[in-house]
Every structure is written in C-alpha cells, then in structure tokens.
Amino acid sequence: MSWLRALKETARSGLTVERRRLEPAIAARGALGLALVVGVSLALFGPAVAASSAFGAFQAAIATFQRSWHPRPTLALASGASLAVSTFLGYLTGAHAALFLALLLCWTFLAGLAWAAGPTAGVIASSNVAIMLVTVTLPTSVASAAGQAGMIFAGGVVQAALIVVLPVRRWGAQRDALADALADEADYARRLRHDPVAPFDPVPLMTARSAAAVTPRQARTRPAELHGARGLAERIRPVLASLADPAVGVPEEGPERARVRELLAATAEVLDAAAHAIRHGEPVTLPPSAPAALRTPATGPALKGPSRRAAGRLAALLGDVIETAEPRTETSESAGPESSGQGIRTRPTLLRRAPIVAAKVRAELRPDSPVLRHAVRVSAVTAAGYLLGTWLPFGHGYWAPMASVMVMRPDFSQTYARSVARFGGTLVGVALATAVVQSAHPGTYLSAALAVVCAFGMYLLMWTGYVAAQACVSAYVVFLLGMDGAGLTQTVRERVLLTLLGGVLAMLAYAAYPAWExxxxxxxxxxxxxxxxxxxxxxxxxxxxxxxxxxxxxxxxxxxxxxxxxxxxxxxxxxxxxxxxxxxxxxxxxxxxxxxxxxxxxxxxxxxxxxxxxxxxxxxxxxxxxxxxxxxxxxxxxxxxxxxxxxxxxxxxxxxxxxxxxxxxxxxxxxxxxxxxxxxxxxxxxxxxxxxxxxxxxxxxxx
CATH class of the missing domain: 1.20.58 (Methane Monooxygenase Hydroxylase; Chain G, domain 1)
Known part of the structure; x- marks a missing residue:
C-alpha cells in the first residue's frame, strides 16, 4: 500500500463515526461525580483547585469506561492515584524548565511502556501525561502541590464512591461477554447449516474467558448464572463442527443431512435464548419447537455412528446450558465450581499484578519491540512539542505535546487515524468553546456547568467516534480553564495551530522511526x-x-x-x-x-x-x-x-x-x-x- 493510500485509509477510519450502544446512565453518573467535585471545590477552595480536582474526576470516569474486567471502583481509584502522583511531580518541577523537561521525558517514556500491560493501562498512562501538561500551568505554589494532588485523588474517590452507591447494571460487562459468546456460537450453528465447514471466530470465547476471571472479593458476589455456561460453550463448539462436517458425519445431501440441519437450527435457538437470559438476568424462554427438535425422532431419518454420538452429546450439553443460564439467588461460593470442571478462575488484584506488569515491561526492552519503539517515539515527540510550544509566541504551548501524547499509539494505523480525527475534533470543539467564552463571557460557575455538560457529551459519545469525543474534550478543557480566566487571551487560531503541530509531529515521528507489522x-x-x-x-x-x-x-x-x-x-x-x-x-x-x-x-x-x-x-x-x-x-x-x-x-x-x-x-x-x-x-x-x-x-x- 502506498503512503498516499495508507494516509487516505487511516484518515477515513479516524473520521468515521462508529454507531455503538450508548450508555446514558453511566455517562450521567460520571458527569454527576464531576459536577459534585467541581461544585464543592469551587465553593471551598476556588477555581484553581477546582480545575485540578475536576481533571482527577474526569480522568477517573474515563478509566471506568475502558475495556477491563477489574472492578470499576478500583480502576477509578487507580486512575486518580496515578494522576495525583503525576501532577504532584509536575507541580514540584514546573518552575524549573530543565527539571520539568527531564520529568516529562521520563514520565512519557514510562507511559509508552505501559502499553505492554494492555490498552487500559496505556490509555490511563497517556492521559496522565496529557493532563499533567495542563494542570502545571494552573496558578499554584510548591507549598500547595500536595493539596492540589490530594484534590485530584479526591476526584477519583468520588467517582469510585458513586459507582458503589449508584450501580448501573451490575456485572453488565461480564454478562455481555458471556452472552456474546453464546450468541456467536448460535450464529456458528446457523452458518453450519449452509456451509458444513464454516470458519469459527474464537474471539468472543476468548473475551468471555477473560471476563470469567474474578478476584476473591468478586467471587463472593458474582451471579451464579455467570459461571459454567462458558465451559459448556467451549465443549459445544467441536461437537457442532463434528456434527456438520461431511468428512466425519453424514453426507452433504439426503434425509440425514436434513436431520442435522434441524439439530443445528434448534441449537441456535437454544443458545440465543440462553444468551438473552444471561444478558438481561431473566429466566430462559425456549421456543416450543427447539426441545422437540433436539429429541430423537420416533420416526423419520435417524443418525448413526459418530453423528448419533455427537447429537446425543450436543443435546446433553444444551440441557446443561439451559440449567446454568437460569438466574439463581445463590452466589458463586454456594453455587459450586464451574461445570466445566476447572473451578473459579481467579484474577489477581491490581497490587498483585504489579510483578506481572513489570515482567511484561522487561520483556519489551529489546530493540525490535513495538512497545519500546513507541515509548522512545512518544517521549521524543512530547518533549519536542513542549519545547516548540514554549518557543512559539502563542502562549499555553501545552496544546502541542498534549495532542501528540493523546494520539500516538504503538501501531501506524491508529496513530495516523487518531491524528486526523483529533485535529478535526479539536478544531470544532475549540472553535465553539472559544467563541462562547469570548462572546458570552460566562462567569466561574457557568463555565464549570458548561465543562460538566461537555464531559457528559464525552462520556456519552466516546464509543461513537474519535472526532465527536475530541470535540467534547477540547471544549471541556477550554471551559474548565476559563473558570479562572486562564487562557482566555488565546485565540482559536493559536490553539488549532498548536494542535496541528502536535499531530504533525506524531505522524512524522512514526514515519521516521516506525515499528511496522x-x-x-x-x-x-x-x-x-x-x-x-x-x-x-x-x-x-x-x-x-x-x-x-x-x-x-x-x-x-x-x-x-x-x-x-x-x-x-x-x-x-x-x-x-x-x-x-x-x-x-x-x-x-x-x-x-x-x-x-x-x-x-x-x-x-x-x-x-x-x-x-x-x-x-x-x-x-x-x-x-x-x-x-x-x-x-x-x-x-x-x-x-x-x-x-x-x-x-x-x-x-x-x-x-x-x-x-x-x-x-x-x-x-x-x-x-x-x-x-x-x-x-x-x-x-x-x-x-x-x-x-x-x-x-x-x-x-x-x-
């Protein structure tokens, strides 16, 4: 693929709006936590502290939206704590350009290596660097650095508390993962009716396996219907393939093949019913035709040999799936081990994961590692963007390095797509927010309210396209800094130029120091x-x-x-x-x-x-x-x-x-x-x- 075509394809993907399910209740909860933090901080400490604490609450809520199976309150606390440490160190070195640049290089390099632990850790670490670049520009002194960092952590604590007090669809992500695996297997059964050698996509089952791992505390409260069905689905998969494949089963045409198609259709209906029950926590409602189709017919074609054994095993496994998917009142401990015979899969807590993450990072410290190349690339680009932003006569030069660190990813396509999308979203968000600030001159509390509204839009639209999310984020930063009058003298043109500079630096860095797949x-x-x-x-x-x-x-x-x-x-x-x-x-x-x-x-x-x-x-x-x-x-x-x-x-x-x-x-x-x-x-x-x-x-x- 040529460079021109590659840029065209990645730009198109970055500007495309992905239509996914919205989560208004979860977005409203995150915005409520942000509003509480900003309101209390404004009333007690003033705009500067309010801005710091708001960034903590904002980042903690974003962390809870990431695809992770750890408890959401834990993610919020971890995000708030890591951001507090980042900004505290930034406050201490912010008055000394050389020290702050050294800290920025070190911190960004570590944030790049954090991608070895997974995308959730990478996103949180990158966001910490970006927010640190903004918060150190706020009016503060070294004496109040600990207090400001404490307020940032308090924002994470508030978001974690709201998740506990106002739960929205408990175990929803785990339910969706298991239901998606069963629904995908139902689709596989339908495709086998028309294509006996249809391929099988293992990703939903892998996702369900990741979701099935729980911490000891989670194991005490996990719904009983969330364990056992995955192991059964794993055992059904080869049975379906064996039943449909003419190499080891019935001929491709004839009465026996019609019987196999009937069994596959009934299997799909049963698995879909179980998936719906698990997703919504409801009793299993089977179509009347499905159980009858699974029973061995008294008349008509009967399967023989291996196909007969596969059909019998399939009927027994589907019966276990129905029984497992029924909602029950007992918890995991009283429900017993998983029906697959492997017991409850345990997940280490965040603290116990530290040695595992350290081992993964050490494994990436080799010249051909894409993660190491990304860490070197993003740290160099961020430092260059910071120096150029400081040198240019625009003021508030953090927009350039912030754009770079937020768009850069270990692979080419995501970096280029996000650079184009970030520039488009930032152009819209900054233009609208700056126009509102300069024309309406909102006061402190109105600016805070507008920032909360923009944050709600970000939480609501963050999975519908990067452009829409970046427009809300850019407007959020403008309104939040506008509470204390910070950055009001900076025009739309200057902010857009600095953002464009950061995006160009990111793209040039990947072209000069790539990590091709x-x-x-x-x-x-x-x-x-x-x-x-x-x-x-x-x-x-x-x-x-x-x-x-x-x-x-x-x-x-x-x-x-x-x-x-x-x-x-x-x-x-x-x-x-x-x-x-x-x-x-x-x-x-x-x-x-x-x-x-x-x-x-x-x-x-x-x-x-x-x-x-x-x-x-x-x-x-x-x-x-x-x-x-x-x-x-x-x-x-x-x-x-x-x-x-x-x-x-x-x-x-x-x-x-x-x-x-x-x-x-x-x-x-x-x-x-x-x-x-x-x-x-x-x-x-x-x-x-x-x-x-x-x-x-x-x-x-x-x-």
Missing amino acids: TPRLRGRLADWLASGGAYAAVVAARYADPAGPTSPDVREALLKARAARVAWQEAVARAAHEPVRHRGLSHAAVEQAGHALAEFGRVAMLMEAHLPERGAPALPAAATLAESLHRSTERGAKEVRERREPHWDDLRETVTAWSAEPPDHFLLHKGSVLLLESLEELTTALTESTRSRSRSHSRSRSR
Whole structure:
C-alpha cells in the first residue's frame, strides 16, 4: 500500500463515526461525580483547585469506561492515584524548565511502556501525561502541590464512591461477554447449516474467558448464572463442527443431512435464548419447537455412528446450558465450581499484578519491540512539542505535546487515524468553546456547568467516534480553564495551530522511526503453526492415552493456538494499512496461508470432538501421529521464520505407512490425511509467494 493510500485509509477510519450502544446512565453518573467535585471545590477552595480536582474526576470516569474486567471502583481509584502522583511531580518541577523537561521525558517514556500491560493501562498512562501538561500551568505554589494532588485523588474517590452507591447494571460487562459468546456460537450453528465447514471466530470465547476471571472479593458476589455456561460453550463448539462436517458425519445431501440441519437450527435457538437470559438476568424462554427438535425422532431419518454420538452429546450439553443460564439467588461460593470442571478462575488484584506488569515491561526492552519503539517515539515527540510550544509566541504551548501524547499509539494505523480525527475534533470543539467564552463571557460557575455538560457529551459519545469525543474534550478543557480566566487571551487560531503541530509531529515521528507489522508477519505465522501443531499433537496423544473430553492439556494447547491465531489476524489487519512492501509474504499468500492453518485447526477440532472417554481402550498408533505432528510443525515453524520452504516429511511418512494398515478408529487416519493436506496448502502458499517476489525482483532489475 502506498503512503498516499495508507494516509487516505487511516484518515477515513479516524473520521468515521462508529454507531455503538450508548450508555446514558453511566455517562450521567460520571458527569454527576464531576459536577459534585467541581461544585464543592469551587465553593471551598476556588477555581484553581477546582480545575485540578475536576481533571482527577474526569480522568477517573474515563478509566471506568475502558475495556477491563477489574472492578470499576478500583480502576477509578487507580486512575486518580496515578494522576495525583503525576501532577504532584509536575507541580514540584514546573518552575524549573530543565527539571520539568527531564520529568516529562521520563514520565512519557514510562507511559509508552505501559502499553505492554494492555490498552487500559496505556490509555490511563497517556492521559496522565496529557493532563499533567495542563494542570502545571494552573496558578499554584510548591507549598500547595500536595493539596492540589490530594484534590485530584479526591476526584477519583468520588467517582469510585458513586459507582458503589449508584450501580448501573451490575456485572453488565461480564454478562455481555458471556452472552456474546453464546450468541456467536448460535450464529456458528446457523452458518453450519449452509456451509458444513464454516470458519469459527474464537474471539468472543476468548473475551468471555477473560471476563470469567474474578478476584476473591468478586467471587463472593458474582451471579451464579455467570459461571459454567462458558465451559459448556467451549465443549459445544467441536461437537457442532463434528456434527456438520461431511468428512466425519453424514453426507452433504439426503434425509440425514436434513436431520442435522434441524439439530443445528434448534441449537441456535437454544443458545440465543440462553444468551438473552444471561444478558438481561431473566429466566430462559425456549421456543416450543427447539426441545422437540433436539429429541430423537420416533420416526423419520435417524443418525448413526459418530453423528448419533455427537447429537446425543450436543443435546446433553444444551440441557446443561439451559440449567446454568437460569438466574439463581445463590452466589458463586454456594453455587459450586464451574461445570466445566476447572473451578473459579481467579484474577489477581491490581497490587498483585504489579510483578506481572513489570515482567511484561522487561520483556519489551529489546530493540525490535513495538512497545519500546513507541515509548522512545512518544517521549521524543512530547518533549519536542513542549519545547516548540514554549518557543512559539502563542502562549499555553501545552496544546502541542498534549495532542501528540493523546494520539500516538504503538501501531501506524491508529496513530495516523487518531491524528486526523483529533485535529478535526479539536478544531470544532475549540472553535465553539472559544467563541462562547469570548462572546458570552460566562462567569466561574457557568463555565464549570458548561465543562460538566461537555464531559457528559464525552462520556456519552466516546464509543461513537474519535472526532465527536475530541470535540467534547477540547471544549471541556477550554471551559474548565476559563473558570479562572486562564487562557482566555488565546485565540482559536493559536490553539488549532498548536494542535496541528502536535499531530504533525506524531505522524512524522512514526514515519521516521516506525515499528511496522508487515515484516513480522512470517514470525506471527510461524507462531500460529507451532501452537496449532502442538494442539493437534496433544489431541492425537489423547487417543493413545485416553483422559476424557475435558483433558486439561488439550485445553491449554487450544488456548495457546487460539491466542496465536488472533495475534496473526490482528497483525494482518494492522499490516493492511501500512505503506510497506510485503517483504516475502504477499497479500495472496497471507490469505491462503491463513486459510490453510485455519483448516488445520478445524481438523484438530474435529478430532477433539471425538476424544475417547477416560478408561477407553488406547490406540498406540496415535502416539506415532502425535510425535510426527510435533516434529513436523516445530521444524516447519523454524523454516517459515527463516524464509525457507517448509517440509512435512515426518507426518507424510506416518500417513503413507497408515495407508496400507490404518489404525482402528474411524477418524484418526482420515484426520491425519486432512492435517497433511492443510500443511501442504501452507507450503504452496509460501512457495508461490517466494516465486512471485523473485519474479518482481527480476523485472525490476531488467528495467
């Protein structure tokens, strides 16, 4: 993709308004907390302290909107505390330009590294730097620095208290995550009716797994219907694929296929009903036709063999889903462990996560790390923006570094899209707010009220598009600083120019010191191949040593393969917007290789669906398949990383040997053949990509 096209695509995505569900009640609660903080601070301490405390309450409310499964009050307190520390240090060094610049460099670098802990930590850390740049310009003295920082933390405390006192849809995020997973599986069942080999998106189940982890305190109050259903959904997934796939089930046409379609339709209805019940905390209401369709018919076509066993297992699992999804009064402790047999998944508290986060940050301290490159990039740009903003004769030069630190992200597309969107939103917000201030001359309390209204608009619209959110944020800053007359002399033109300067610096920095995802696609593909091969090998090994369908090592291998697949998909999505040549992996090869490994994982999933029960007769031949799968995929992953053609000699030898004397299992031999075909398709994709690249080099040399 060329630079011009890349800029066009990212600009379009940044200016697009995303239509998502609004949360007016939660937005109103955040605005109420902000209004309480501003009103009390104005009455007791004056506009300067009120502005500081308002920033604390504003940032704490934004933190609670981030996608995190930690308790919302904890997020608000953590945000308020971190912002208080940032501004306190900023107050102490604000009078000394050299010290403040050193602090800004250090703090911004740490904020860049915070993205290693996840997007929530990255957003909070970046916002802390941006707000620190604003608050240190407020009238204050070193003696009152601790008091101002305390008021900022008090703003976070108020927001946390309101979340406890005025709860809005308790466990709503967890309910939505689990309901989305069940609804996605219902959609998967419907797609299998028309496409027996339809792909399965694991992201909703991964999100539900993250949401299922709770702290010990949360475990005491979690609704009983929120645990158990996810484990059942995980077990239903391979059963659905096995029931629909003609390679191991019924033919593609005929009366048995009609029966399978009927079962899949009924499954979708049951899962949708369970998802609705969990999302709204209501009893499960099943369509009358669904239970009847799931029962074995007295007349008509009857399934046989593996399909019959899959249908019976599916009916039993759906019955467990219905029972689990029913709202109950007991808490998690009285409800017992998860029906999946894995018990309650515990989540460490924020304090206990500190060593984990430190380990993740240390792992990113390497030259090729995108997070480290982002930290270096954002700290240099922020310092340059601060110096340029101070040097320019506009006053209040913090608009330039604040724009830079708020738009910069570790990847190219988000940085460029947010730069364009921030400039557009800031242009609208600053123009309107400054026009109101300079024409109407609102007093202190009216400016505070307008700031609260803008904050409410930000909370309400923050998930509908970055432009609308930035317009509200920019107007909020203007009105808040206008309470004490700060910045009233700065015109719209000056603020817009400084914001544009910050955005341009951010875009230039990414062009000069990039962290492209495109050259790393082969590594991501190799990771997916290695983890997918390990998953298939573990599944095959369980035929030689039966441990039942809920074997923990199979589950662990599946999770690793699923994470590697999602990492590959995210990398491909980011690379699609980068103005970089494919460097050995063309767009066609990316698509074909992804399809091949997805098919490889689907075959392994079919084999998982028919794992023998614990105590069943062992199949010694399966151990040979497991070993050959492990060796082949490990060697193949190494060859993919080294840009060599992967070979699957070990697996091919096993399949060839079985062609004369196949193992005594209906799926094992067929599964090994399908696995080898998928890997050979991967080799074809990578080989054609290498040849295409060689031809393009030859043409360029001939010219």
